[in-house]
């Protein structure tokens with residue numbers, strides 16, 4: 001009987017457990033998580049913090065789900081070390097879990113700002129359901145907040161402020177939100193969306209230090225220009241630190257994330273990784289890449305499990321990810337790797353409609369759509385097909401994209 005151990009019960013670990021059970025009804029499967037609850041929908045916790053959604057619909061699996069599938073679930077259990085020679089996982093309680101094949105699906109932990117008082121009471125990071133419960137409580141009882149981190153997770157704090165009637169100051173380091181993927185035209189639409197919900201973007205700013213009261217609760221953020229922003233709480237989303245400490249005594253290669261091939265196999269035999277934590281070989285991009293999105297993590301978990309259970313035939317991870325934002329009056333979608341590429345094409349259609357496409361070697365590798373998402377399926381399909389289309393950007397920037405208007409695909 002093969003023994004599988006999965007570290008992490010997020011969407012990647014959980015989808016791997018489900019796939020392994022389907023592939024191998026006899027196997028021993030153990031899932032270890034340091035959270036106190038089984039899989040829940042991490043995407044929806046922001047709706048909870050916004051006060052829009054009660055707890056129940058956010059939970060995905062209860063403990064029975066694991067029982068029914070004969071999957072051993074260890075909650076509140078932190079993995080401290082892995083010995084890949086002895087093939088054993090050790091927990092904080094000193095328990096040893098032997099494995100034949102191991103999946104590391106531990107994602108990341110939000111990075112703290114390296115400034116004074118960054119761990120003060122009232123300074124929130126946003127990753128777990130517990131975080132969301134705390135943010136909701138703060139937001140419901142407050143008037144003003146500060147937000148730091150001009151990316152996809154930071155904007156969720158802006159949405160919480162909007163929904164909870166909190167006046168927000170969104171302190172950004174550069175001249176716009178998500179400057180790696182958006183030009184000034186695209187970002188301005190997002191800034192207007194923020195202003196509409198009562199959050200003011202502040203540019204060329206950031207946090208130099210936080211001020212606290214006698215009880216150690218945050219009272220203000222001071223930016224590098226000396227400007228002071230009073231707040232009842234602050235939301236910090238400046239990136240993730242990957243959870244890999246337990247691999248320090250192994251030869252598993254890391255490069256700001258765990259390096260895996262397109263089969264989710266690490267550099268050590270019988271050790272796989274999936275989800276946010278991987279730096280995976282992206283067959284569409286033709287290089288190692290990273291992705292922090294729900295759909296991609298789920299598919300990586302499935303692929304890892306298929307390959308862990310396979311004798312010979314392997315399945316490669318080939319995926320165009322999407323990440324959408326629905327907080328404002330207009331929709332927003334990014335797909336693929338919008339921050340990469342060697343060439344870009346973009347157009348503004350109206351005050352709430354904008355599109356940008358990223359190309360590498362003439363092929364689409366990602367993009368951002370604001371306002372009108374209708375071209376998404378055509379653009380993603382062209383990315384999957386790896387068609388060389390950068391020289392026909394005009395067709396791709398038409399308000400309505402018709403792939404039939406493109407010159408026929410050339411043999412590569």
Ligand SMILES: Cc1cc2nc3c(=O)[nH]c(=O)nc-3n(C[C@H](O)[C@H](O)[C@H](O)COP(=O)(O)OP(=O)(O)OC[C@H]3O[C@@H](n4cnc5c(N)ncnc54)[C@H](O)[C@@H]3O)c2cc1C
Pocket residue numbers: 007008009010011012013032033034035042043044045046077078079080105106107108126127128153156243246274275276277291292293294295297322323324325
């Ligand atoms: C607020 C918020 C909003 C988001 N919105 C979107 C969205 O709209 N669209 C989208 O596509 N994505 C979104 N994401 C990102 C998406 O949720 C993640 O990409 C996805 O959940 C990653 O799944 P994962 O399984 O790789 O990692 P995780 O979900 O992080 O799971 C890893 C698990 O491993 C556990 N763990 C870590 N270390 C250890 C250890 N040593 N021992 C035991 N357990 C350990 C962790 O506690 C955690 O439970 C959002 C994320 C957040 C936080």
